[in-house]
Amino acid sequence: MAALRSEPVICPGCRADVAPAPVGFTWWGGMLGSKLLHHVECPACHVRFSGITGRSNAGRIAAYLSLAAGLVVLLGYLISRVR
Numbered sequence: 001m002a003a004l005r006s007e008p009v010i011c012p013g014c015r016a017d018v019a020p021a022p023v024g025f026t027w028w029g030g031m032l033g034s035k036l037l038h039h040v041e042c043p044a045c046h047v048r049f050s051g052i053t054g055r056s057n058a059g060r061i062a063a064y065l066s067l068a069a070g071l072v073v074l075l076g077y078l079i080s081r082v083r
């Protein structure tokens with residue numbers, strides 16, 4: 001993500017003013033999920049959080065996961081209907 005912000009980002013883990021590194025790949029969302037949620041990692045304590053809000057992404061990750069699970073269920077249902 002090229003859009004760097006001039007305002008400081010406070011890490012929710014160590015409360016330090018850090019320059020978070022973008023997370024390329026996550027177990028829960030692959031490449032796409034981390035991009036969608038602007039998932040970043042603190043270089044000091046390695047806590048991962050949202051690069052936009054400066055807060056934990058846990059709630060959004062849960063929403064992302066349930067959305068993905070819903071799509072899988074829907075897809076499975078559609079496939080079973082075809083057969």
Ligand SMILES: [Zn+2]
Pocket residue numbers: 011012013014015016018042043044045046047
């Ligand atoms: Zn930190």
